Amino acid sequence: METKETTRSINLTERVYQELRESILSGKYAEGAALTELGIAKALDVSRTPVREALHQLEQEELVELRPNRGAIVKGITIDDIRDIYEIRSLIEGLAAARVAEQAAPEELDQLEETLDLTQFYLERENYEKLESMDGRFHQQLYEMCRSRMLRRILKDLHNYVGRSRGASLKTEGRAQESIKEHRRVLEAMRAHDPELAKEYMTQHVLNTRTNLQRIYQGQQEK
């Protein structure tokens, strides 16, 4: 009846997946690096099975390329990918915001508000890691609330890729404060159940972030 040794709360495949994904997105595994199932399995001290499944998942996200009988190579993501992601999001994330404005319950909107308050809190304490995570949470919560399986799928998928960029964007002078303001505007429009306005504000927010990122990546031509 006592607490069992449940150190590994979640399954191994998921853990391996998260770890690999993180390593790729953070650049720890460089573009083009070759990965072998056995190599990773040994490094993480698990059997080949979970590694295999994790690699297959990563292949579906196009973060690695699986060559039959020849192992996997890392694909990573490029600046062009990021540019495209923001362009696509600018087109459809407004739609998600509009859906939320139409259908969300007040308690759901309260949740969003809490997230914004927390964001403000971490900004004031200059805790950039938390700040970034909260900024992301706002969007993720929104995706969960939009009541469209397809929108949720796509937006979550895209969102997953841009973690690092979002962090970079929020660190530029004044952008975080501005971003919070933009989020709040969106939330207000949702509270007023005004889909059109929510859409417009959200679209503008994504575009602003994109513009800000462009400024950052300009000149610095690193991957």
Next chain:
Amino acid sequence: METKETTRSINLTERVYQELRESILSGKYAEGAALTELGIAKALDVSRTPVREALHQLEQEELVELRPNRGAIVKGITIDDIRDIYEIRSLIEGLAAARVAEQAAPEELDQLEETLDLTQFYLERENYEKLESMDGRFHQQLYEMCRSRMLRRILKDLHNYVGRSRGASLKTEGRAQESIKEHRRVLEAMRAHDPELAKEYMTQHVLNTRTNLQRIYQGQQEK
């Protein structure tokens, strides 16, 4: 050294995946049906390994729900999903068309033209199966040509879901001919390297298909 028995040209996981997917999308496995790895493995006469991997892929597409230690249940797709898919496509497929208009090589556009000619051919012979497949090919080819990994990913993904609907749409009086015409307009705009026009025509095409589908699903409230 002689030719070996290479009947299984492609790998098993892929085969199982295709088969399951088809069964779900065609409604052979009803919504909510319970699937077990072993059950499917026996039915298809393979081991659990490929079945398992196939199920995981289907889970990522949200076509099944995987409950830890309890098996999978079929989720299928709903009319609402389809409606959303067309709405999303109406927003971003135009972008893909614009990219192609900007960047495609003449030989690529020739390929598209061939597909359109074939579509016309099958329409005249009232071979609806081929017709549907060609109509899909036009879009798929376009996705391959748009030179954006993210756009390609999303659009292919969405496209995969709507096979049946597209078939239904093309069978309505006159719609196939109209659809070909709309495709041709898009292609002409691409040949003229006019991104704006290509985008507009493509967007209109998707919207028209959606409208047509709405007419079909109206009244008939089947899944």
Next chain:
DNA sequence: CAAAGAAAATGTGGATACAGTAAAGGAATT
């Protein structure tokens, strides 16, 4: 010395074995 080809090394695809977990059903207890 070069080229061809055998053989070893490395790696995945797929099958199977085994352990652990969640639901279900029945016996025991109240």
Next chain:
DNA sequence: AATTCCTTTACTGTATCCACATTTTCTTTG
């Protein structure tokens, strides 16, 4: 009769094993 607990059963999660494909290395031969 209802509730709790134990056993059974039906699964999945993970490890391991074998077969085959591919690449590399080494050897042999002209």
